[in-house]
Amino acid sequence: MKKLKKVLLVLAGLVLLIAIGLFLFVQSLKPDYSGKKTLPGLSNETTVFFDQYGIPHIYAENEADAFRALGYVHAQDRLWQMELIRRVAKGKLSEVFGSDLLETDKFFLSLGIDEHTAQTIAELDMESDMVKLSQAYLDGINTFVDNGPKPVEFYLTGLEKEHFSLEDIYNTVGYMAFTFAQAHKTDPLLTNIRNQLGEEYINDLAVYSDTSTVWIKNFREPGVDSISSTVTASVFRALDKLPIPQFEGSNSWVIAPEKTKNGKVILANDPHIGFAQPSVWYEAHLSTPTYEKYGYHLAGVPFPLLAHDRNLAYGLTMFQNDDLNFYGEVTHTSDSTKYKTEEGWLDYEYVTKEIKVKDAEPVSFTYKKTRHGPVLNGIAKQITGDGPIAMDWMYTKIRNEVMHALYGISHAADINGFEEALPKIHAPGLNVMYGDAKGNVAWWATAKLFQMPDSVSTKFVLNGASGEEEPIRYLDFSENPSAINPPWHYVYSANNQPDSIAGMLYPGYYLPENRAKRIVQLLDAKDDWDKESTAEMALDVTSSVNPDLITELIKLLDVSNLSEEQLIYVDSLKNWDGRYSLKSSNPTLFHRSTYHMLKNTLEDELGEEQFNQLLSTHLLKRQIAWGAKMKSGKWWDNVNTPDIVETRDDVVLKSFAEAWISLTNDFGPDPSQWTWDKVHTLEHPHPFGKVESLRKYFNVGPYPVNGSQEVINNLTFQYDSTGYYKVSSGPSTRRIVDFSDIENSISILPTGQSGNPFSKHYKDQAELYNDGGYRKMMMNRQEIETTAESVLKFAKK
Known part of the structure; x- marks a missing residue:
């Protein structure tokens, strides 16, 4: 014993x-938020105050010291995120996650981002202020790499920390540019639909611009100048496996003094990005005698994409212009190394890459390039068949000055200096929103736009051999859509179609009018906006389109076929105000019915795979209301029932019945139990959250959330057969900048500032975010010092 x-x-x-x-x-x-550390290269002591949410307020004697400190604190909170995002363009995800990411690595290597980066860096002026500050930021990151602890993800994957370089900054920006593009999901799919079904079916899809919807209006004061299916399937597979978020859409509006209670500009911005953990933005406030910005930074990028100071504020949304085209090439019949052009035969360029794979031998692959870009055939089984398809992408075609643009807008002193930097943004296409303390409000659509020959649609695979479907010219920046101090006293963007300055439509993959219509409706109705009412508007969950759509479709229901309970519920739907609140059941039945209507309309012609592909496109979002209102058309008839010709009435009645049955099976016969909170949920996934035993330690959520797709509080999802709507993207931050009280402007992040699961700031904003709350973006030094949770001092070595 x-x-x-x-x-x-x-x-x-x-x-x-x-x-x-x-x-x-x-x-x-x-992360170490307090104490003293030495920072090589520092010229003066630099102090970082961390507020109660872990946001650094960096005070330095010069910009280089401030950016060096930013690099260090950014890395200690987000090194794993930095590591993943820099690996995408270089095809190095398989080295971390194994062969499952091979197809993704091959696809991104074929885009040529890494090659374009190398060319860009070779042409940089290394003595420019942009490069010097970028290098200072990198020095801070690399000091943490050398001296800080490895994040737990590095232990779990067996990775070692490695230094960061200018190459990594540009590759990160290149990844961002690609995720903004929509053509890779849409053009080959539409081409297949046209080839398989014919033009009549294409004409019944919302492919082209609808002049009856709400467009963004341009305004310039007179005399004022201003500076194929297999392709789609493979792209979806490659992007679905990405362990980092993709950019989706956004809202922003800037209200002029004439429409605000305090006579000062108010800017609101909520960029819509795929939810992930950590969330995409890292907040930081930098202050020196010559520079101050409260900004939002991408992992590994020194200059903020969203920011404000006491003089001006800016935000971004996706322009959604078409900057990526596919070209069908013609290979020589007797010499497979050559392809056809209008001036004769040219040689294919062959590129060979090697990918390191975790726990396996390296994989080598070769792909071809034409004058248009990489030929996707053979890249990770992306295209079958004989016809080579090349991808022509604006980002890799012309000189890259995006980092100079980010430096320029973050260092501009006024609207003129700000606008001067914007032509340097060639891709991705961005709506840049601006407001300042002097009362100016402005919106610019920034991108290198081009004009195509008449009658050529960039929504389909183009003829690469004839020379007749090439761009005619690049537009000057003065021809881009914009509005500066318009007489209606606000500017806005909701990724919807912009009006034209150049007398031509700008091809794009614009989102439907739903959010735009609601934003205009609310802004027009009120002339005394303040911070509180603007913040409330950012949380608006009312659809401006769906109630009208329901009213029209209900008219098609044969009431004699409905039960008494169904009739009561139909009356409830008729009176629905379009609000997506947690305890409402109308949204649940609406979206179940919408999915079944889409399935009963489209899947018989497209097949299951292409139907699911279409569900993932922006085109589908435009199609819902536009298509449902179409009284007759090719899609309504079910091709699998040749003896019956179905009509819209038949499809609507069948879809309603199927939705009712599925909800009864899931939640019981009482419609009051079919509440939105049971089906609409948000979870922030970490790459390791895919392992069930690690999910609760790395993922944040799930939570029931209000809102929906294409309302202002745009918590969006993809339709599928489950009838559950797992939110995939939404506001990556909600910012309200009020120039009448700049030091009390407000914001929120979806989870927390830190990407380190052991940090107290890993998810300390999640509950506030879900409840529609905000927190202060502090800029007053005395308040920052007296309320700081901790202080970290950097001394020169």
């Missing part, structure tokens, strides 16, 4: 020692 007690005591001691060791190990992995 004594021996047993001794053994048990020894075992208990060992368990205690292991627990203590594990505790100390975890503590060593946490």
